[in-house]
Amino acid sequence: MPAPRTVLLTGAAGGLGTLMRDLLPAYGYRLRLLDLRPVDGEPDSIIADLADRDAVREAVRGVDAIIHLAGISLEAPFEKILKANIEGTYHLYEAAREEGVQRIVFASSNHAVGFTPRPQGDDPLIPVDTPHRPDTFYGLSKCFGEDLAQLYWDKHGLESVSVRIGSCFAEPTSVRMLSVWMSPADGARLFHAALTAENVGHTVVHGSSANTRLWWDLSTARALGYAPQDDSEPYAEKLIAEQGELDPENIAHAHLGGHFVSDPPIWPY
Numbered sequence: 001m002p003a004p005r006t007v008l009l010t011g012a013a014g015g016l017g018t019l020m021r022d023l024l025p026a027y028g029y030r031l032r033l034l035d036l037r038p039v040d041g042e043p044d045s046i047i048a049d050l051a052d053r054d055a056v057r058e059a060v061r062g063v064d065a066i067i068h069l070a071g072i073s074l075e076a077p078f079e080k081i082l083k084a085n086i087e088g089t090y091h092l093y094e095a096a097r098e099e100g101v102q103r104i105v106f107a108s109s110n111h112a113v114g115f116t117p118r119p120q121g122d123d124p125l126i127p128v129d130t131p132h133r134p135d136t137f138y139g140l141s142k143c144f145g146e147d148l149a150q151l152y153w154d155k156h157g158l159e160s161v162s163v164r165i166g167s168c169f170a171e172p173t174s175v176r177m178l179s180v181w182m183s184p185a186d187g188a189r190l191f192h193a194a195l196t197a198e199n200v201g202h203t204v205v206h207g208s209s210a211n212t213r214l215w216w217d218l219s220t221a222r223a224l225g226y227a228p229q230d231d232s233e234p235y236a237e238k239l240i241a242e243q244g245e246l247d248p249e250n251i252a253h254a255h256l257g258g259h260f261v262s263d264p265p266i267w268p269y
């Protein structure tokens, strides 16, 4: 596969989209931007709803690959998740198949497996083939996206990397995030690896930095060529002093998904 150059970035106005707009051009990508809302400082971006199949098809025409970030990124009523994340992701995959796009990097989430107990003591890291255990309708939509990616690979030969992102923000803001944080620079490294590795079929990877307190296995990400450079540990002392150590008796501290497992989810997490 020739290295992709023109990449559609959906959800470009969002938090992660904004970070990736800054970081990915240095890898040589030409980004085409799409979002529901205008993207700051980017008058040429495509303003479109994933619900609009014609607009989505036009947006994917001619790109080499897609990084799919658009959608609802927190828990929400099922009907909203259904429209934006489930139907919207289906529209994107269908448009990509019709237009012959070779690869999609899908922003999955730790919340697809959020009810997985987090490792304690000498427990092994959570493996990538851990069963789906969504902690919210939001997490359920990420399970759907991963299965959709598998279907489009098996049936249509459209490649995907589903990146179960931990927490990709400038800094970790909770004790839990020390274990799942992915620095923006490592996020760009991982997306680049996911865009350029050969023969990925459909590969699921965990998306975190090389955190001292890591909870999940990064081996499939490393197999794509991802070499994380960052570690949340320098933030640990301050966050633990402010928030205390994780309490294994607290359901939200005992699971990968943190407060998303609560009913209703409690913010902040």
Ligand SMILES: NC(=O)c1ccc[n+]([C@@H]2O[C@H](COP(=O)([O-])OP(=O)(O)OC[C@H]3O[C@@H](n4cnc5c(N)ncnc54)[C@H](O)[C@@H]3O)[C@@H](O)[C@H]2O)c1
Pocket: 010, 011, 012, 013, 014, 015, 016, 017, 034, 035, 036, 037, 048, 049, 050, 051, 068, 069, 070, 071, 072, 073, 074, 083, 084, 088, 107, 108, 109, 110, 164, 165, 166, 167, 168, 169
């Ligand atoms: N930031 C993280 O740590 C993290 C962790 C796990 C997964 N993710 C996933 O990565 C993606 C980006 O996350 P984020 O933190 O930037 O979220 P965000 O909410 O900041 O950005 C999402 C963007 O998608 C756009 N969008 C929503 N519905 C749309 C629709 N129907 N059509 C077109 N655009 C639509 C929004 O306008 C928004 O700009 C999401 O899919 C999220 O689930 C993020």
Ligand SMILES: O=C(O)[C@H]1O[C@@H](O)[C@H](O)[C@@H](O)[C@@H]1O
Pocket: 073, 074, 108, 109, 110, 111, 165, 166, 167, 168, 177, 257
């Ligand atoms: O678990 C996490 O920290 C993150 O999970 C992602 O799926 C959510 O989109 C984001 O809002 C959370 O901060």
